[in-house]
Amino acid sequence: MTTSNDPLVKKSNGFRKFLSWFLIIAFLGIGAFVYWKYFFVFGEGVKSGYLNYAVKKGNLFKTYEGKLIQEGFGSAKAGVGISSNEFVFSVENDSIFHMLEVNSGKFFDLHYKEYHGVLPWRGNTRYIVDQVINMK
Secondary structure, eight states, rough: OOOOOOOHHHHHHHHHHHHHHHHHHHHHHHHHHHHEEEEEEEEEEEEEEEEEEEEOSSEEEEEEEEEEEEEEEEETTTTOEEEEEEEEEEEEOOOHHHHHHHHHTTTEEEEEEEEEOTTTTOSSSSEEHHHHHHHH
């Protein structure tokens, strides 16, 4: 029979306390990392250009994707030459996607949010368009 003065009981209680605190801190750390990676809005802004395409695609999760061709030219890589500036994005909202889909080729000002990571049900890119500001 063991008593509360037994050294084995004290070691066992100390290890349990350490383990429980370690697990709590680990879960909080993992939760904070997941929030930062997938749900924290890293940046937001507006991109303008001509809508090249808007499509619904995906194997398991059907997501809305689009590409905006921005005016001007830039170099994708040093020494490669001139290429057009492209903004590839995803859309979560059905009504925004349908507006883009029927107006392909027009000039748009799109408000977007940028995340650190990609969730498969949110889209294929880190850039999520959440508002059409202007269409010409």
